Amino acid sequence: MSLFQVQGLVKRFGGLLATDHVDLTVAHGEVHALIGPNGAGKTTLVHQISGLLAPDAGRVLLDGDDITALPMHRRVAKGLSRCFQVTRIFPAQTVRDNLLLAVQAHSGSSFRFLQPRSQAHGLYEAADRLAERVGLQGRMDGIAGALPHGAQRTLDVALALACAPKLLLLDEPMAGMGPEESQQMVQLIDSLRRDMAVLLIEHDMEAVFRLADRISVLVYGRVLTAGTPHEIRSNAEVQAVYLGTETLEATP
Structure with missing residues (x-):
């Protein structure tokens, strides 16, 4: 059984059908990329998956x-x-x-003045492990807002990892990054598949084709096609969409 499933997800804004009976599956340990032109409905779909928007129809299943x-x-x-x-x-x-x-929020503990030393020590150890996991162990004393953009995005991923997710939803993690920062983020995402599945929304096609086990293409709020990177690369309809030979209507 798949780890994650979206079944027939529908979202309407007035007369506009923003997600049109979307089906999507993500397997254990899989990096599944969701791609599509601007205005294809990716953000609306992601909001429904994460719970920010309630769908009008359909189901979201996790494990x-x-x-x-x-x-x-x-x-x-x-x-x-x-x-x-x-x-x-x-x-x-x-x-x-x-x-x-982030660790404290996930563990349910608190930073009270009177607490077992082992509990506080455990929080610091967990924070250190997270920093090492994402490559921020040398920046622990730095102010987060003063970090370079790529390091801030990496910290954001670390905060999400503190929840020990089964499925990590990454919404354009490479946005605004330079080539070196993007390469580091690709390496980080690639390392995550050992412990979780990843649903990746990304416009950097080089990163998508390097990382993804499977790709779903969203157009007009519906899944145009899904398949392996090789199948998506060779799909004539996908090529037409990304080469701009079709004019796509905008959706939220």
């Missing part, structure tokens, strides 16, 4: 559980974690404090 009606925080508790297009960190705090807050 066999129907999470369609759950709010965002309960989806996180079930194992679905998301990074947004806009980096969401605590810019005035250090990298260490950002990671400690």
Whole structure:
């Protein structure tokens, strides 16, 4: 059974059908890329998957559980974690404090004055492991908002990883990055498949074809096709969409 499934997801804004009976599956340990031209409905679909928007019809399943009606925080508790297009960190705090807050939130502990030393020590150890996992161990004392853009995006991923997700939803993680930063993010995402599945929304086609096990192409709010990178590269309809030989209507 697939780890994650979207079944017949529909979202309407007035007379506009933003997601048109979308079906999508992500397997355990898979990097599944969701691509499509601007205005194809990717953001609307991602909002429904993460719980930011409620669908008008259809279901969202994670590890066999129907999470369609759950709010965002309960989806996180079930194992679905998301990074947004806009980096969401605590810019005035250090990298260490950002990671400690994320670890503390996931563990359910608190920073009380009176608490077992082992508990506080465990939080710091978990934060250190996260930093090492994403390559930020040398920046722990730096102010998060002063980091280069790529490092801020990496910290954002680390905060999502603190929730120990089964499925990590990455919304354009390479946006605004230079070539070296993009290469580092690709390497990080590639390393994550050992422990979780990844649903990747990305416009950097070089990164998509390097990372993805499977790709779904969204156009007009519906899945045009899905397949392996080789199948998507050789699909005439996909080539037409990305070469601009079709004029696509905008959707939210």
